[in-house]
Each structure stands twice: as C-alpha cells, then as structure tokens.
Amino acid sequence: MNEQIVQNPKGGADCDSIWLLDDDLSMLKALGRLLSSAGLIAERFSDPVAFLARLKQATCRVAILDVWMAQMNGLEVQARLRRDSPKTRIIFVTGRDDPSARQTATDAGAFAFLTKPFEGETLVQLVRKAFGYLNVSGAK
Numbered sequence: 001m002n003e004q005i006v007q008n009p010k011g012g013a014d015c016d017s018i019w020l021l022d023d024d025l026s027m028l029k030a031l032g033r034l035l036s037s038a039g040l041i042a043e044r045f046s047d048p049v050a051f052l053a054r055l056k057q058a059t060c061r062v063a064i065l066d067v068w069m070a071q072m073n074g075l076e077v078q079a080r081l082r083r084d085s086p087k088t089r090i091i092f093v094t095g096r097d098d099p100s101a102r103q104t105a106t107d108a109g110a111f112a113f114l115t116k117p118f119e120g121e122t123l124v125q126l127v128r129k130a131f132g133y134l135n136v137s138g139a140k
Contacts, residue, residue, distance in 0.1 A: 018042035018127060021077065022049045022093070027116075029091070031064060031123070033065055038124040046073040052080050057138040062111075062130045067094035067101050071120035075101065076080070090101045091123070 005058055018035065020042045022028040032044050042064070045051040054060070063081060065074040074092055081088050089111040094101065097115040105113050112126045 004129075008045055017060075018062045019051065019054070019060045019066065020064045020065075021045045021048060021069075021074070023047075023069040024066065027066070027093075034120045034123065035127065039126060040124070050078050051077065054085070055084050062089045062091065062127055064091045064093060064127070067092055067098070067105070068096060074105055075108070078105060082108060082112065091126050091130065093118070093123070110131065112116070 006078050018040055020028055020031050020035075022031065023046050025046055025060050028046055032042060035042050043054070043058075048069060060081070063077075065077055067074040074094075078090055078092075081090060081111055087090070090105075090109070091117060092102075092105050092113045094114070095116045102113050113127075114123060
C-alpha cells in the first residue's frame with residue numbers, strides 16, 4: 001500500500017512531507033484519517049522496503065514509524081533514514097512500551113516516541129512541532 005499526494009501543514013500540496021509506515025493496515029488507515037482531519041495528508045506505507053525505496057524519488061520531512069513490524073523493525077528503518085535522509089524528523093508509535101526500544105530510538109535522534117493508545121491531538125501537535133523544528137533550523 002502506497003498512497004500519495006501529501007499536503008504540508010501550511011495547506012499547500014507537497015509530495016515531500018509526511019510519511020506513515022505501519023504493517024497494521026487498520027492502524028495505517030486510522031493514522032491517515034487522523035492526520036487528514038487535521039489538514040495533514042500523508043503518504044502511507046505498509047512495507048518498509050517500499051518506504052525506503054521512495055526516498056529515491058521524494059523527500060520525507062516527517063516520518064511516523066511503527067516500531068515492531070515483521071519484515072524490518074522501525075529501528076532499522078530509522079537507521080536507514082539517518083543515513084539516507086538525515087534531516088527527516090522521526091516519530092515512533094508502538095503498541096508495546098519497550099524501554100530498550102524507546103532508549104535506542106531517542107539515542108538515535110527520534111523526535112518523539114508514543115505508546116498506543118495515545119491522544120490523536122498529541123500526534124498532530126508533534127507533527128506540527130517537527131515541521132516547526134525543520135523550518136527554524138532551515139532544513140528543507
């Protein structure tokens with residue numbers, strides 16, 4: 001699953017913005033609807049390999065990653081993003097609060113780490129803060 005066109009948080013069409021990665025299709029759909037309801041539209045991926053391959057065609061400014069996926073875990077995806085797209089801000093979401101995974105993610109530069117269930121508004125605000133951080137730091 002890979003759905004496109006992305007809208008940036010300021011309202012303009014932008015194919016280089018928010019990317020969602022979760023192998024749970026119902027969670028992927030729910031996160032997409034949550035962001036859409038806040039005026040933020042994301043590309044959605046259920047496959048980490050397709051997610052990473054997309055970096056060859058577009059820029060991911062904010063990535064929302066599940067930690068525990070069958071094919072490749074979110075921490076592995078984070079490591080590849082750090083190498084291939086170092087300015088990407090990463091927000092992790094997980095159903096299992098694993099202190100070791102949280103520590104590894106934050107030590108590697110994760111912008112945030114949320115444990116499900118979480119308030120939808122919390123994620124929306126984190127995405128907006130991630131964009132604010134990118135705008136303040138001059139990253140494009």
